[in-house]
Amino acid sequence: MKRVIFKFAVIISILSLVFAVSACESEKEQAVAPGHSTSSQKVKQADGEKIKVGFTMDTLVEERWLRDRELFRDAVRALGADVEILAANGDDVLQIAHAESLISQGVDVLVVVPHNAEATATIVKKAHMAGIKVMAYDRLVKNADIDMYVSFDNEQVGELQAEAITQLVPKGRYVYIGGAITDNNAHLFKKGVFNVLQPYIDSGDITVVFDQWTKDWTPANAKENMRAALKANNNQIDAVICANDATAGGVIEALAEQGMAGKIPVSGQDAELAGVQRIVEGTQTMTVYKPLKELTQTAAKIAVQMAKGETVAINRKVNNGKIEVPSVLLPPIAVDRSNMDETIIADGFHSREDVYKK
Known part of the structure; x- marks a missing residue:
């Protein structure tokens, strides 16, 4: 009888050890969360x-x-x-x-x-x-x-755009041409813009007479938006804030159709070659450079x-x-004709020959 009891105790001890090892391995597996190093x-x-x-x-x-x-x-x-x-x-x-x-x-x-x-x-x-x-x-x-987000301060991008344009046009009728509504950055750019514009709007100095998103960020859609803005306001527009250089390109084409290109301040963003060339030419006011x-x-x-x-x-x-x-x-950087050489060109983002077409 004693032998039976002894054998049973040994079996119980072995089973306990097996369960303990299994539990330890299970804890190790649970410690590796989804997306973490394995x-x-x-x-x-x-x-x-x-x-x-x-x-x-x-x-x-x-x-x-x-x-x-x-x-x-x-x-x-x-x-x-x-x-x-x-x-x-x-x-x-x-x-x-x-x-x-x-x-x-x-x-x-x-x-x-x-x-x-x-x-x-x-x-x-x-x-x-x-x-x-x-x-x-x-x-x-x-x-x-x-797990991680790496970007520029996109709200600040919008603030830089609006600060540049309001310095030139502190009073007047504004058009805002946003990016794609499906892009979270477009919302951040717009938030930054209106952070700056809102005090002017509240005082009555600035009126936003047209505000529209641009499907898929395409210049063609931005151009149609700007045509609609000009028609709705009988060309009585004083400034345009565009979410990026591509949309600014479409907007400037629409302004050119009315003989207004270069007469109305227009912002952009991304420091695209076409955008910085327009700044040199005088049809676009500024861009926001993101290195x-x-x-x-x-x-x-x-x-x-x-x-x-x-x-x-x-x-x-x-x-x-x-x-x-x-x-x-x-941090993003506001760029216009005055600091083009020390930012975009100095960084080698575009060559001086390309920017100035020389």
Whole structure:
């Protein structure tokens, strides 16, 4: 009988040890949250296999996004990592498909320039289910547990635009031509603009007589908006604030049709070559320069840190409707004819020959 009791006690002890080990392993698995560094990543790094960054972009239509693609690719490779870049041409369904493709390829971190700030929340969920962290690049992803946001201070972009135009036209009839309503940055630009305009509006010095978004940011749509603004106001317009240089280009074409180009102050943003050439010519008043080399190098460095599970230093938290997103926001720079040489040209963003057409 004693032997039976002894054997039973031994069996109980062994089973207890097995359950304890299983519980320990379970706790270890639970400690790895979705999107955080996993043991497979550590094995990859230990074996010397390169980290792979996936980059899904909204579009390559505008000049600046071509620059982002090339500079980001160079910055990631300079850090010893690989990068796969796909552009969705403004198609939400295609962008989600691109993200799924990058996830299936086993990228270590996913970087997203969203076409639609809301729709791309799906991408974040899919990546996190695969244990992959997600960074929003330049445009915030709304209502999602995004891991990181790297951009410029986009509200300040709008403030710089409005400050430049109100210095020239402190009283008058204003037109605001915004960006795409689906782009969260467009809302931030507009918020910044009206931060500056509101006191003038409240005092009665400025009246905003036309305020419209521009579908897909296209110059053609901006041109039609401006034509509508001019028609509705019998050409009685004193200033135009445009969300970027592409929309400013369309607006200036509409003004030129009425013989008003160069007579009405027009703002822009992105420091596109066509935009800075218009500043030199006198048909566009200013642009906002966002040093893309700094942005791409910062984003690449952080993406690699995220892939390795390293701590990332942030300077802001931005609410995306769901969480306070850890963020790194860089300062933009207002540029007009007076400081063109010491900013855009000095940085090599555009050559002096191209800007001045010499």
